[in-house]
Amino acid sequence: MNTLTIDIRKAEIRDADAIAEVHHEAWRGAYAGIIPHRALTAMINRRGGEWWANAIRRAATVLVIEIGGMIAGYATLGRNRARELKQQGEIYELYLRPECQGIGLGTRLFSAARQRLADHGLKGMVVWALEENENALAFYSGAGGRDIAEGVEVFDQKALRKVAFVWE
Numbered sequence: 001m002n003t004l005t006i007d008i009r010k011a012e013i014r015d016a017d018a019i020a021e022v023h024h025e026a027w028r029g030a031y032a033g034i035i036p037h038r039a040l041t042a043m044i045n046r047r048g049g050e051w052w053a054n055a056i057r058r059a060a061t062v063l064v065i066e067i068g069g070m071i072a073g074y075a076t077l078g079r080n081r082a083r084e085l086k087q088q089g090e091i092y093e094l095y096l097r098p099e100c101q102g103i104g105l106g107t108r109l110f111s112a113a114r115q116r117l118a119d120h121g122l123k124g125m126v127v128w129a130l131e132e133n134e135n136a137l138a139f140y141s142g143a144g145g146r147d148i149a150e151g152v153e154v155f156d157q158k159a160l161r162k163v164a165f166v167w168e
């Protein structure tokens with residue numbers, strides 16, 4: 001039996017291409033059939049390695065979870081963007097490669113992201129998920145999130161409802 005080490009750390013520039021690949025696979029897996037095809041393809045194409053290298057250089061924190069040397073997922077986090085919610089921190093995105101889902105890695109990455117926000121002195125946390133993304137809803141309510149607000153996101157003229165989960 002091989003033992004694989006699991007490591008969660010801040011992303012480095014050299015991770016940019018691998019994160020772009022995770023983003024591509026995870027977004028296709030999660031949103032095909034929910035977000036209209038053209039809008040989804042455009043969003044994926046916009047975020048290649050260069051885009052991620054810039055994101056890593058800028059202020060928003062990008063974390064990666066690495067398993068046996070492979071980037072299995074990423075999370076981005078920072079200040080809460082929704083003024084109407086009082087929580088100070090936000091996980092903007094949390095995505096795993098489809099083949100790495102369902103084995104507890106999301107839970108680990110989520111805890112690390114939450115801890116990092118707390119370390120930055122941010123009190124409380126918000127995460128938004130599309131209402132049709134049932135796995136994400138199950139994941140965040142299972143992680144103790146309270147769904148307290150709703151919003152709408154429009155993709156190619158298709159309006160999709162989104163839900164905000166909060167942790168105090």
Ligand SMILES: CC(C)(COP(=O)(O)OP(=O)(O)OC[C@H]1O[C@@H](n2cnc3c(N)ncnc32)[C@H](O)[C@@H]1OP(=O)(O)O)[C@@H](O)C(=O)NCCC(=O)NCCS
Binds near residue numbers: 104134
């Ligand atoms: C949502 C996601 C981050 C969860 O991470 P994960 O590693 O797959 O989840 P875990 O293995 O840590 O599971 C934790 C809990 O999440 C829920 N969950 C995870 N995968 C699930 C699935 N496929 N269906 C239903 N619930 C699921 C379960 O409640 C599970 O609890 P349990 O182990 O007690 O049953 C991950 O599956 C993912 O990246 N999905 C696609 C992208 C996405 O939807 N991201 C969130 C966008 S807001």
